[in-house]
Every structure is written in C-alpha cells, then in structure tokens.
Amino acid sequence: MSQWHADAAALRDYTAGRTPLPVTASLEAHLVRCDECRAILRADADRGRHAAVWDRVVDDVLVGPESRAERLAMRLGLSERDAMIAGSAPRVRGAWLLGVLLCLLLAVVAVQASSTWGTFVFLAVAPLVPVGAVAFAYGQEADPLWETTLATPSEPLRLVIIRAVTVLVVALPVLLLVAPLLPWPTWTAAAWLLPALACTALTVALSTWFPVSEAALGITALWVVVTAVAAGPGFRDVLLVLSTPMLSLYLVVAVVATIVFWVRLDRLATLGRIR
Amino acid sequence: MNSSTVALRGVTKKYGRSPALDGMDLTLGVGITGLLGPNGAGKTTLLRILATVLRPTDGTCRVLGLDPFQPEQRTDIRRRLGYLPQESGYPRGFTAFRYVDYLAALKEWSDRSARHAEARRVLDLVGMSDLAGKRMRALSGGQRRRVALAQALIGEPDLLVLDEPTTGLDPEQRVSLRGVLSGAGHRATVLLATHQTEDVAALCERVVVLDAGRVLHDGPVTELVASARGRVWLADSEDDRALSAWRTGTGRYRHIGHHPPPGAELTEPTLEDAYLLLRGVPRHDLDEVRS
Numbered sequence: 048m049s050q051w052h053a054d055a056a057a058l059r060d061y062t063a064g065r066t067p068l069p070v071t072a073s074l075e076a077h078l079v080r081c082d083e084c085r086a087i088l089r090a091d092a093d094r095g096r097h098a099a100v101w102d103r104v105v106d107d108v109l110v111g112p113e114s115r116a117e118r119l120a121m122r123l124g125l126s127e128r129d130a131m132i133a134g135s136a137p138r139v140r141g142a143w144l145l146g147v148l149l150c151l152l153l154a155v156v157a158v159q160a161s162s163t164w165g166t167f168v169f170l171a172v173a174p175l176v177p178v179g180a181v182a183f184a185y186g187q188e189a190d191p192l193w194e195t196t197l198a199t200p201s202e203p204l205r206l207v208i209i210r211a212v213t214v215l216v217v218a219l220p221v222l223l224l225v226a227p228l229l230p231w232p233t234w235t236a237a238a239w240l241l242p243a244l245a246c247t248a249l250t251v252a253l254s255t256w257f258p259v260s261e262a263a264l265g266i267t268a269l270w271v272v273v274t275a276v277a278a279g280p281g282f283r284d285v286l287l288v289l290s291t292p293m294l295s296l297y298l299v300v301a302v303v304a305t306i307v308f309w310v311r312l313d314r315l316a317t318l319g320r321i322r
Numbered sequence: 323m324n325s326s327t328v329a330l331r332g333v334t335k336k337y338g339r340s341p342a343l344d345g346m347d348l349t350l351g352v353g354i355t356g357l358l359g360p361n362g363a364g365k366t367t368l369l370r371i372l373a374t375v376l377r378p379t380d381g382t383c384r385v386l387g388l389d390p391f392q393p394e395q396r397t398d399i400r401r402r403l404g405y406l407p408q409e410s411g412y413p414r415g416f417t418a419f420r421y422v423d424y425l426a427a428l429k430e431w432s433d434r435s436a437r438h439a440e441a442r443r444v445l446d447l448v449g450m451s452d453l454a455g456k457r458m459r460a461l462s463g464g465q466r467r468r469v470a471l472a473q474a475l476i477g478e479p480d481l482l483v484l485d486e487p488t489t490g491l492d493p494e495q496r497v498s499l500r501g502v503l504s505g506a507g508h509r510a511t512v513l514l515a516t517h518q519t520e521d522v523a524a525l526c527e528r529v530v531v532l533d534a535g536r537v538l539h540d541g542p543v544t545e546l547v548a549s550a551r552g553r554v555w556l557a558d559s560e561d562d563r564a565l566s567a568w569r570t571g572t573g574r575y576r577h578i579g580h581h582p583p584p585g586a587e588l589t590e591p592t593l594e595d596a597y598l599l600l601r602g603v604p605r606h607d608l609d610e611v612r613s
Binding site: 190191192197199200202317 | 370373400405409
C-alpha cells in the first residue's frame with residue numbers, strides 16, 4: 048500500500064470535476080490502489096452529481112453514437128437540435144448517399160469518356176444532385192416520421208433547409224472539383240450551378256402542390272429532355288444549355304419559383320394530398 | 323361541461339369530390355372522448371385536422387382557443403399538443419430512446435439533460451424503460467406502438483390526439499396504457515380513435531360515433547349503452563330477424579335487434595352491442611365491423 052495520500056482539496060476538486068487532465072489521471076491511478084483515499088472520496092461524494100453523471104452515461108448509451116453527419120453539423124456550429132435534424136436525414140433515407148454517389152460516379156465516368164458525351168452526361172446529371180437532396184429531405188415518402196414531425200412546433204422550412212444542406216455539403220464540393228476537369232471554358236465549370244438552382248427552386252415550389260418525390264421526378268425528366276434537345280444529334284451543341292439566354296431563363300425561373308415557394312410556404316406545414 | 327378545448331363548426335374535408343367529413347360540428351372539453359366508427363368513417367381525417375396537420379376544405383376550427391391555420395397560432399397549438407398518428411414510422415437505426423429524444427428535440431426541449439429526463443419519464447409511463455436502448459426495428463409491433471405513444475406524452479400536453487393507440491398491444495399492455503391515459507384525462511383533453519369498444523367503455527366518459535363523415539352519436543358512454551337496453555338477448559338458436567347475431571363461447575346465441583327470439587332472455591348490453599345497434603349493421607356486414 049502507498050504511504051502517500053491524495054490532498055483533501057485535490058480530492059474535492061476531483062469530485063467536482065475541476066482537476067486538470069494530468070492531475071485527474073494521477074489521482075485516478077492512485078485511487079485504484081488506495082482504500083483510504085477511496086473512502087474519503089466516498090464520504091465526500093456529492094450523490095446528486097454522481098447520479099447526474101450516471102444518468103448522462105446511461106442516456107449516451109441509450110441514444111447511441113452520433114452519426115458522422117451530426118458530428119460534422121455540430122463542428123460547423125449547428126445547435127445539438129439542428130444537428131439531430133441534419134443527422135436524421137441519412138437515417139431517414141439511407142439511399143440518398145447511394146444516389147448522390149451514383150450521380151458522381153456517372154459524372155466522373157462521363158469525364159473519362161469522349162468530350163461531348165462526357166460534357167452532356169455531366170450537364171444532364173450534376174444540376175439534378177441538389178434536386179435529389181431536396182427530394183430525400185422531407186415529405187411523407189422520404190420521412191417515416193413526417194406526420195408526427197408536422198405536429199411539433201418545429202418549423203418545416205428549417206427542417207427542409209437543414210437536411211437539404213446536409214446532403215449538398217457532401218455532394219456539391221465533389222461536383223465542383225469534377226467540373227473543371229471537363230474540356231470546356233473555365234466560366235462554364237461554375238455556370239451549371241444556375242440550372243441547378245432553377246431545378247431545385249422549381250422542385251420545392253412544386254412540392255407545395257405535389258409530393259416532393261413526384262415534383263423531383265418531373266423536374267428530372269424535364270431537365271434531361273431540355274439538355275438532350277439543346278445538345279442535338281451527337282451532343283455537339285451541348286453547351287447551348289449554358290448559353291447566355293438560357294442562363295437568363297434559369298435565373299428568372301429560379302426567382303419566380305422561389306417567390307411561389309415563399310408565398311405557398313405554409314402548405315409545407317400540413318400534409319399534402321392524402322393517398 | 324368544462325370549457326371547450328376543441329370547437330368545430332361545419333367542418334368538411336373532401337378528397338377529390340368525396341367528402342371524408344361532411345359539415346361536422348363537434349365540441350370537446352377536458353376528459354377522454356372515444357371516437358368510434360367503421361373504416362372510412364372519417365376518424366383519421368378528423369384527428370389530423372385537430373392535430374393541425376390537415377386543412378379542412380370548409381368550416382371553422384378552434385383548437386385550444388386558437389386558429390390552427392394561422393401559422394403563429396398553429397405553432398402555439400403544437401406546443402401544447404401530443405399526437406399519435408395511425409401509422410407512425412421510425413427512422414432506421416433509431417433506438418427507442420433516440421426516437422423519443424429526437425421528437426422531444428423537435429418539441430423544443432433544447433436542454434439535453436431535461437430532454438433526456440423527459441424521454442426517460444415518458445418511456446417509463448408506457449412501460450418501455452427496460453427496452454429504451456433497443457433499436458426500433460428490433461421491437462415488436464406493440465412495443466413500437468408504445469414508444470410512439472410515449473412521444474405523444476412528452477411535456478404533458480393539454481390536448482392528446484391518439485389514433486388507435488392500443489393497436490397491436492396485448493391485454494396486459496392495454497390495461498396498463500389505460501392507466502396512463504386515464505391519468506392524462508384528468509387534466510387534458512384526450513380524443514381517442516379506436517376500433518376497440520372495450521377501451522372506450524373502460525376509459526371514456528363520452529363517445530362520438532362517426533359514419534360517412536357525419537356524427538351519428540355524441541354523448542356519454544353510459545347513455546349509448548343504455549340505448550341498447552332491452553334489445554340484446556341470449557337464445558339457444560339463431561333468429562333471422564336479429565340485426566346482428568353470433569354464437570358465443572357458451573354455445574348460446576347473442577342477438578341484437580328489435581325482436582326477441584323465441585325463448586330468449588334479455589341480457590345487459592355492452593358498448594359493442596349499442597354501437598352495432600346504432601349503426602344498424604346488416605348481418606352480412608357484421609364480420610367487417612367486428613374485425
């Protein structure tokens with residue numbers, strides 16, 4: 048048995064959780080070998096605090112580990128509640144990641160293929176990634192808890208934005224890295240973001256009338272047709288979808304769709320059509 | 323009658339052209355009200371409107387003295403509401419505790435330790451404390467239903483809207499949940515839609531029977547049961563004139579109707595008898611009603 052014993056003040060600080068890490072480690076190393084100090088600790092222990100610590104440990108076990116998305120969201124400064132909302136998105140529909148990855152894989156494969164075909168595939172797919180993100184973010188089809196969630200005081204718009212951004216935070220940087228690899232002028236490497244914005248705004252606006260998955264599917268089909276028609280035979284004129292008149296059109300569509308969404312926003316707070 | 327928590331006037335809800343609710347008037351105060359009716363009677367539609375998640379096509383609606391379709395007032399209602407939908411899914415990977423914790427976070431319980439304490443409390447109320455760490459997908463249907471009910475009890479809401487809370491529960495669990503709900507009914511307005519007439523008889527002071535989107539009966543449970551007095555008989559053989567008749571476990575036939583079978587003896591009606599009598603269900607539809 049050790050002849051040295053821990054200082055009473057140090058033990059009190061340890062009990063209160065005020066000791067620095069090296070002192071804590073040293074005290075714990077001593078406490079496991081010293082019955083006398085453990086007895087002092089037991090006598091001084093704040094039962095309430097121990098109970099609280101125990102509850103916290105039990106809760107952490109019951110809650111389970113935080114998802115990567117939650118940890119990332121908290122590192123980015125979101126509150127615990129918002130991080131939970133963000134983190135529930137991949138759990139709500141695990142398929143989103145697979146879908147996004149497939150899109151990216153397709154885009155990368157396209158870059159490796161012949162230049163016009165590759166550019167066409169990228170332009171047909173990349174602007175739809177945010178549409179997919181929104182489609183998996185909310186609504187009765189995407190979220191098994193949607194009806195229960197609607198009856199809570201949480202703002203549906205906040206939930207939609209947090210979840211959609213969670214997906215985009217992962218997908219957009221990869222697309223932005225892939226875009227410059229394509230054989231096109233530098234400015235066009237970013238220009239595809241404008242049709243992406245228009246498609247996404249249209250999807251959320253339409254989701255105030257239709258289920259979001261159907262809105263996303265409709266916009267996806269529309270965009271693929273638009274790019275295919277613009278590209279023409281052999282996809283020679285594929286960059287036509289990024290011409291100045293078309294970019295102006297996307298901007299107008301994005302602004303109008305955003306206004307429509309804002310006006311009809313309250314529709315998100317209730318169930319849409321019941322099937 | 324206590325001051326009303328819920329007041330509906332002429333509420334209609336149409337899906338396409340067919341009305342699920344047809345000009346409904348309803349007032350509810352503190353206490354437990356049972357909502358009975360066949361499938362498609364409009365029970366779930368009514369509960370969704372009261373839970374502020376569905377807009378009526380027409381009519382006025384006040385919940386907790388507020389307008390559920392004014393955004394700010396709706397949020398205030400939702401702060402005081404507990405809602406158990408008919409079908410309550412669960413995200414993959416959630417434990418029972420995590421499920422309740424997540425919904426408590428959505429219900430503005432931002433302080434972690436207070437939220438966890440509340441999650442423990444409501445899981446304990448529904449008898450799910452021991453399984454709180456288990457994944458939702460590993461729980462039985464009845465256990466999942468109890469966890470879903472737990473989230474509705476978060477924060478002791480002033481209005482509890484419950485769509486078939488006892489579905490999938492075994493008799494012990496149902497009795498235990500009756501204790502929980504009856505406790506809530508002392509201080510809150512509880513509306514309970516169910517197909518289990520025994521639950522209504524055991525729990526509710528008042529019963530509302532819906533049929534084709536209209537209120538067929540609204541009054542004390544005892545009054546509805548009393549309306550069947552003198553119209554339920556036990557007999558040794560089946561009588562074709564009975565509105566409903568079935569062979570019981572004793573081998574005798576239970577007859578509900580307006581004409582006593584030969585040699586029959588009157589018996590005390592149950593709420594189920596009164597419900598069948600009220601609806602005037604033809605015999606060939608009896609199986610469907612009782613399912």
